[in-house]
Amino acid sequence: MPLETPAMEQLSTLSGKYGDEGDQLLYKILNSGDYFKKLSAYQTQAMGHEELDKTFIPSYDNTIENLDPKKSLPFIAEKGLRYDLTVPFARYVTMNRNSITLPFKRYQMQTVWRADKPQKGRYREFWQCDADVIGSDSLVNEAELLKMYDEVFALLNLPVVIKVNNRKLLSALATLIKAEPHFVAITVAIDKLDKIGQSGVTDILVQTGLDTKQIQQILTFLNLGKLANPIEAAEVMLGDLEEGKLGIAELKKLREFLSLLSPFNTIEFDFTLARGLSYYTGAIVEVQANIGAFKSSIGGGGRYDNLTGIFGMPGISGVGISFGLDRIYDVMEEQQLFPSYLKTNDTKILFCYFDATTQLKALSLCAELRNNGIAAEVYPDITKKIGKQLEYANKLQINYACIIGESELQSNTLQVKNLQSGEQHPMEINSLITLLQ
RNA sequence: GUGGUUUUAGCUCAGUUGGUUAGAGCGCCUGAUUGUGGUUCAGGAGGUCGCCGGUUCGAGCCCGGUAUUCCACCCCA
Structure with missing residues (x-):
């Protein structure tokens, strides 16, 4: 069965299990709050301060350099990373x-x-x-x-x-x-x-x-x-x-x-x-x-x-x-052992358009394809340059581009271009769905 | 923890014994082509040279400090 444990453990759980070197390689997490002020006189003594009392603690600059890191650790860090x-x-x-x-x-x-x-x-x-x-x-x-x-x-x-x-x-x-x-x-x-x-x-x-x-x-x-x-x-x-x-x-x-x-x-x-x-x-x-x-x-x-x-x-x-x-x-x-199918883009088609009106059409068509389980994307920026949009699809290894302009809007068809073969055909949304499914 | 190394344009890097306005390739943008990609051509934008301080008439370059990258050791997955 699967199991997951928290990223943090008690430092006492982790210490001493991995050898001397392991203890040094443990990431320790500082206690919350003002951990120095919380220390008792007894604890500061345990940290290597024979003469230190609590009234002395607020002067951090004086105390820190005198602390023995190994003795101090249990008092200022109770947790560590897995x-x-x-x-x-x-x-x-x-x-x-x-x-x-x-x-x-x-x-x-x-x-x-x-x-x-x-x-x-x-x-x-x-x-x-x-x-x-x-x-x-x-x-x-x-x-x-x-x-x-x-x-x-x-x-x-x-x-x-x-x-x-x-x-x-x-x-x-x-x-x-x-x-x-x-x-x-x-x-x-x-x-x-x-x-x-x-x-x-x-x-x-x-x-x-x-x-x-x-x-x-x-x-x-x-x-x-x-x-x-x-x-x-x-x-x-x-x-x-x-x-x-x-x-x-x-x-x-x-x-x-x-x-x-x-x-x-x-x-x-x-x-x-x-x-x-x-x-x-x-x-x-x-x-x-x-x-x-x-x-x-x-x-x-x-x-x-x-x-x-x-x-x-x-x-x-x-x-x-x-x-x-x-x-x-x-x-x-x-060693190039990852199979090539892992490197291809899941996105099947990119919608290209030219202005604010066709942008809306592209968005709604893209949503329709996604509702049919087809991974589709819309070119995000408005630009007159169709070449730039096609090149974007190329670089992302998206195989199809659907071009929506004013004429397509009027005729209610879609220009679908296969970017590998270069072929381009007008079709209806339903045949596009069939093509990509 | 010890030793070395790196840092200059978006990326990869040049930069001579310290000397005028810091360069290249790639990428990006614009145009040739006002709606059809990978090529080509022309043009363009983009850098307080990691940071702080010092030496100098003058520092990307020398010195000190600091951060950072990568590598080796140690050890491990």
């Missing part, structure tokens, strides 16, 4: 737990906002199209959602690579090399392998504080992807660990399901896929266009085991995918 569709969905599920039936499926197509510097393929406001299943652990859901990616992009004629991994393997890897505290740093580093290569990844890991042996094991893990049976190879490496065992089992099961669904696109298991959103716990997926120069992801998703738990409804697992609509548009525009 950052993705998954977290609001989890909030919705929690709030409506009594009225929805699990497993619950929904799709959601709305804009989200990131407080980012815009650049190529990167927008401050963009559309996401999400599909999620919540309240079921089954890997059938993963398989079906991956197949949904596959089918949608096949319908769009846009070849893609769908990359799949499992967070549990990455987690097991961190356990194996005894570097659990550096889990996030490790995932961020290996995610960059494509861009900066092994040496670049090594550099980052050294800076993180890992030793040579640990780094070597990470690189070994990454290279498993090149083998013929990467999942089995990973099993040898990580299968003794609890999370490794689970992750391997999930990937194997998913591979089995997918083999039955005969995908059109490449679905590959890629151990370098990490993803930054912190709420993913199991399968993670990312979609890349397999055509053109744009290499950033045009879709992503994964399984989140405890997102509703944060809102007070533990033990519910969900999995979802997201289509990055704007980036998909960008790639399709670049």
